[in-house]
Amino acid sequence: MDVREATHRVLDAADEQFYERGIQAVGMDAIRSRSGVSLKRLYQCFPSKDHIVAAYLRRRDERWREELAEYVRQHGGSGRHAVLAVFDWLSEWFRRPEFRGCAFVNSFGELGGVSPVVAEAARAHKKAVGDYLRELTGSLDVSDPDGLAAQLAVLVEGAIVMAAVTGDLDAARTGRACAEAAIATAAR
Template identity: 50%
Template structure:
């Protein structure tokens, strides 16, 4: 296993374990066992756990932005449908087995108070979602406040879906988003 494959395996495993159990409950030894990457290699790839946590979040941030953009690109019907499609994307995410909420919301809750870089990452990540929604509402000529409201619906859906374990909030948020969009585009 070369360095690149090891790094990928570590990041994949860490992302899964952090999500399942929380960051602090996953020891480096558990990560070694689960990933099959030796402790020595682990520490030469990521010199500390903090660095690893940040790397996991950064990669996740990029993956979410890419998935959001890719999902939006498949919707050719214009910004109105693209804004609503975000909630379909949320719905398929919520329905994944083991879904336990947004990694940034969860990690912020666990570490945000003591790790400023986690707070910054969460802030940037949530701003990216808002910016994506703002791009759609701007194209509709709707006021920027609408994007903030849609972002609240999306984040609320993530939280409630995570806590209740049901994907239903995605559809509820989509219905609410449609009302807000229609009212603004009136």
């Protein structure tokens, strides 16, 4: 098995295990066992667990944001519909059997105070999501697109947390209704 395949397998195993069980609960041996990669090859790819955690969070960020943006492109069109499609995608995501909330909120809650790698990754993800929402609100005819994007970011985060913590799978629909009201209020 070459380094590229081993790296991919390790990250797949880490993604599944970290997201389901938490970062601290998963050791290198569990990742090695789940990935089928020898311990020697694993350490050739990732010198430490921190390196795996950083790569896991980077990859999860990219995949999550790409999937969201693709959904919005396919289902949202532009303007107001694109913004609201964000909440439609969240609604679909919440209903997946593997949904465990936001990997970045989870990892930050678990390790953000002691792991600069985790704290930085969580902050970078939230900034990137906020930037994407600002991009979407920039096409709206509203008086304060940045302010609206900030409100939407809070609605997105709130919906994710409510769905994960309470099991309210309709939290995205509630967030969508609030987003519609916020857009209407912000309209010039």
